[in-house]
Amino acid sequence: MSMIINGLPAEVPLDPRVSLLDFLRDDLRLHGTKKGCDQGACGACTVLADGERILSCLALAVQYEGRSVTTIEGVGTATELHQLQQAFIEHDGFQCGYCTPGQICSAIGMAEEIRRGVPSHVTDDLDAPTMPFCAEEIRERMSGNLCRCGAHNGIVEAIAATFAALPEAEAAE
Amino acid sequence: MTPLRYARAADAQDAVLQAQAGARFLGGGTNLVDLMRETIERPEALVDVSGLANGIEESRDGGVLIGAATRNTAVAAHPVVRKRYPVLARAILSGASAQIRNMATTGGNLLQRTRCAYFYDEEGSRCNKRHPGQGCDAREGFNRNHAILGASSACVAVHPSDMAVALAALDAVVHTRTSQGERQIAVTDLHRLPGDRPDIETMLEPDELITAIALPPALPRSTYRKVRDRSSYAFALVSVAGAVQVEGGRVLDVRLALGGVAHRPWRARRAEDILRGGAADRAAFAAAADAELAEACALSDNGFKIELARRTIIAVLEELTGERP
Numbered sequence: 333m334s335m336i337i338n339g340l341p342a343e344v345p346l347d348p349r350v351s352l353l354d355f356l357r358d359d360l361r362l363h364g365t366k367k368g369c370d371q372g373a374c375g376a377c378t379v380l381a382d383g384e385r386i387l388s389c390l391a392l393a394v395q396y397e398g399r400s401v402t403t404i405e406g407v408g409t410a411t412e413l414h415q416l417q418q419a420f421i422e423h424d425g426f427q428c429g430y431c432t433p434g435q436i437c438s439a440i441g442m443a444e445e446i447r448r449g450v451p452s453h454v455t456d457d458l459d460a461p462t463m464p465f466c467a468e469e470i471r472e473r474m475s476g477n478l479c480r481c482g483a484h485n486g487i488v489e490a491i492a493a494t495f496a497a498l499p500e501a502e503a504a505e
Numbered sequence: 506m507t508p509l510r511y512a513r514a515a516d517a518q519d520a521v522l523q524a525q526a527g528a529r530f531l532g533g534g535t536n537l538v539d540l541m542r543e544t545i546e547r548p549e550a551l552v553d554v555s556g557l558a559n560g561i562e563e564s565r566d567g568g569v570l571i572g573a574a575t576r577n578t579a580v581a582a583h584p585v586v587r588k589r590y591p592v593l594a595r596a597i598l599s600g601a602s603a604q605i606r607n608m609a610t611t612g613g614n615l616l617q618r619t620r621c622a623y624f625y626d627e628e629g630s631r632c633n634k635r636h637p638g639q640g641c642d643a644r645e646g647f648n649r650n651h652a653i654l655g656a657s658s659a660c661v662a663v664h665p666s667d668m669a670v671a672l673a674a675l676d677a678v679v680h681t682r683t684s685q686g687e688r689q690i691a692v693t694d695l696h697r698l699p700g701d702r703p704d705i706e707t708m709l710e711p712d713e714l715i716t717a718i719a720l721p722p723a724l725p726r727s728t729y730r731k732v733r734d735r736s737s738y739a740f741a742l743v744s745v746a747g748a749v750q751v752e753g754g755r756v757l758d759v760r761l762a763l764g765g766v767a768h769r770p771w772r773a774r775r776a777e778d779i780l781r782g783g784a785a786d787r788a789a790f791a792a793a794a795d796a797e798l799a800e801a802c803a804l805s806d807n808g809f810k811i812e813l814a815r816r817t818i819i820a821v822l823e824e825l826t827g828e829r830p
């Protein structure tokens with residue numbers, strides 16, 4: 333059995349010790365996913381596994397056999413940017429860009445969590461059927477993605493502009 | 506390099522049969538993979554149990570049964586947990602990051618190991634938890650994050666889980682399985698105090714699999730408050746899980762547990778005994794907090810935790826007995 337990476341099948345490594353992050357970068361040469369801390373503390377290695385955001389540095393590649401993984405290379409291309417990538421450019425959501433692939437994958441996963449009604453630490457009413465897409469919520473929900481350039485304000489604006497602007501009906505899907 | 510075998514367990518019975526000496530169960534991997542990379546954990550085989558029971562069911566007694574492989578996010582987002590066990594939802598949501606909560610399992614979260622920096626420093630520090638008898642560099646070192654209750658001369662580490670503190674306050678019961686059979690353990694009995702064997706952290710057998718966590722019916726109000734160095738994505742300095750039932754200004758029933766203060770989630774039974782049946786007012790809350798912390802003992806850098814724990818207990822009790830927002 334194999335894994336699907338950005339829509340294409342890939343054979344998982346034979347050594348079970350190989351992390352999903354090293355598998356993506358070293359074996360598959362997908363260098364978009366970044367290694368910041370390699371210990372779960374920075375979020376630079378965030379990818380989507382069946383649409384859910386996870387840290388590829390804390391995952392063994394073998395654990396994701398049979399799953400579908402999306403990296404930044406599968407989110408958009410230089411000629412066909414994802415809406416959120418375009419928004420990061422427009423809102424100055426980065427400087428050096430090292431954290432950016434992780435921020436973007438994380439934000440896509442976050443938008444889906446909000447759509448599903450997953451609460452956060454700053455959600456006042458845990459019973460509320462829908463979760464607000466305000467700056468306070470975005471900041472808390474994105475706290476697992478650090479940016480040493482301090483581009484956080486631009487990042488939050490870009491995310492808000494992309495997802496909060498969606499019409500209610502679409503956001504509730 | 507030691508070879509490592511990896512296999513997915515088909516079911517709980519298969520998992521315990523595969524768990525021979527040298528094997529470890531693997532949940533989300535967010536703690537074990539990290540510790541393996543640091544060579545602190547050196548398993549010969551991994552038995553992946555992250556695909557086992559992962560549902561949340563309401564039980565006939567009015568409680569809830571959570572499969573051990575249920576991800577932290579799924580527990581916190583479940584409508585019944587949010588409505589009836591807000592202390593659990595809030596504790597989980599205050600821990601780690603969204604990515605880690607998506608990976609972490611209920612069983613793995615309970616059994617995550619301490620974040621004591623000396624424990625992590627295999628090359629440079631002495632640690633009785635890693636190497637019994639070696640000594641403890643935290644005791645005379647940077648121990649700002651360390652224990653104020655129940656510590657020993659061998660180890661002053663704290664248990665890092667937020668979720669476990671909520672489970673302690675909820676009187677949760679851990680369901681386990683070994684090749685010999687099944688048993689149930691009160692979550693408050695699961696973790697040990699360090700004593701002279703800080704390397705033995707729980708009362709589980711090496712091949713004992715956590716299969717589920719049962720929550721009894723909840724008290725009407727509960728919450729979790731976590732105090733940390735930054736407002737998100739940091740371990741607790743001190744945390745308090747509380748659940749109460751108040752009628753006519755009296756405390757009918759109460760459960761309190763503290764996090765960040767001891768080698769295990771610290772159930773505050775002394776405080777509960779003082780509160781139960783008494784007035785729901787600030788003086789009683791302060792007396793209860795003082796009684797619980799009477800034997801607290803500070804190291805060189807963590808004395809602030811005693812007053813912080815006192816204030817956090819009082820604040821949580823005031824919140825839970827005050828007007829609903």
Ligand SMILES: Cc1cc2nc3c(=O)[nH]c(=O)nc-3n(C[C@H](O)[C@H](O)[C@H](O)COP(=O)(O)OP(=O)(O)OC[C@H]3O[C@@H](n4cnc5c(N)ncnc54)[C@H](O)[C@@H]3O)c2cc1C
Nearest residue numbers: 372532533534535536537600601610612613614666667715
């Ligand atoms: C940067 C960072 C910040 C964090 N911050 C917090 C925080 O603020 N609060 C907090 O509470 N946690 C925090 N965590 C810890 C996180 O919550 C744990 O790593 C996670 O809950 C562990 O779950 P897991 O399923 O990934 O466990 P694993 O890593 O898979 O396993 C952990 C241990 O449990 C054992 N195990 C797993 N499942 C079972 C089972 N069913 N039966 C028996 N044994 C089992 C494994 O053998 C292993 O020893 C943080 C982690 C990181 C990396």
Ligand code: SF4
Nearest residue numbers: 621632641660661662
């Ligand atoms: S406090 Fe415990 S875990 Fe930390 S160095 Fe001492 S013995 Fe090791």
Ligand code: FES
Nearest residue numbers: 368369370375389
């Ligand atoms: S590289 Fe994975 S969290 Fe930093």
Ligand code: FES
Nearest residue numbers: 427429479480481
């Ligand atoms: S843009 Fe440089 S780290 Fe975020």
